[in-house]
Amino acid sequence: MTEGQKERVNKMEDMKAEEKKERGTSLFHCRMAQQKDPEEDMKIVLQRLIVAAPLPHDLGDGTEIGARYEKFKFQLSKKYVCENMTGLLLIYPSCLLHVIESSREVLLSVLEDCSSLDAPKVVSMTHNLQSRLFQQWSYKVLNADHGPGNARDLLEEEESTETLVCTVLSALHKLADQLETSKKALPGPVLDENPELIVPQKVLQKLLAQEDLHTPERHLQMYCSPLHISMDFGQVIRSRVLTSV
Structure with a gap:
């Protein structure tokens, strides 16, 4: 075999070895992709929105x-397939309280839809939650007799917006704890058995009268406001500050 033939053989062997190596690497990546948790890409940053109207x-x-909201929730589930929406809609004779837990995109859609309501207010919006209060979305219609009997005394003591919001959040967390304890999927039966866990309608009426609660439009405007960067101080400052309870 001449030197030229040996050189061509060596080149061919080198090419085959390189091709084999590439196939091995490709197979390795395929196997790793198969072992990857399929739910990992579907994880969302969980947020909670509470609206009253x-x-x-x-x-x-x-x-x-x-x-109507059940239909709206179904439409969102088709649009955002991997972003499950849970929560609770309480419908009182004079107002409603809506708790929604899902991704940022779903919550923004709910805020935009709030324009169909009359004078709605954002009670709370919390980001980066570790867990949900509710495992499903449901609604419950309440009558005037539902709720704790000491709501009037409660209102006489709790006048500030912050205290009223804390009252709402405390009742919702107690309801979630009772759901977990009773092993029931939906809060309706739990509220029937424990009416003291219902957020009093008078508390919501008082909240809706507070001027410092944002409307959904105002909240969206502030949420989507641009960031202003100060080159002198090297700080990033939001032009409008959002508060999360």
Whole structure:
């Protein structure tokens, strides 16, 4: 075999070895992809939005608005397939309280939809949650007799927005704890058995009268406001500050 033939053989062997190496690397990546947790890419940054709104007196029994939000939730589930929405919609004779737990995109869609309500207010928006209060979304229509009997005394003592919001959050967390203890999936039966866990309607009415609570439009405007960078101090300052309770 001449030197030229040996050189060509060596080159061919080198090419085959390189091709084999590439195939091995590709197979390795394929195996790693197969072992990857399929839910890892579907994890979302969980957020919670709580909205309150007054209702017209001629609403009826409230089931119409419950069915309307049930349909809206179904539409969101088709649009955001991997972003499960959970929460609770409480429909009182004079107002509603809506708790939504999902991704940023779902919550923004809910805020935009709030324009269909009359004078809604954002009670709270919390980011980067570790767990959900509710494992499903559901609604419950309440009558005037539902709720704790000492709501009037509660209101006389709790006048500030911060205290009223804390009252709402405390009741929701107690309800979530009771759901976990009773092993029930939906909060409706739990609220029937434990009416003291219902957020009093008078508390929500007082909250809706507070001027320092943002409307959904104002909240969206502030949430989407641009960042202003100060080159002198090397600080990033949001032009409008959002507060999360």
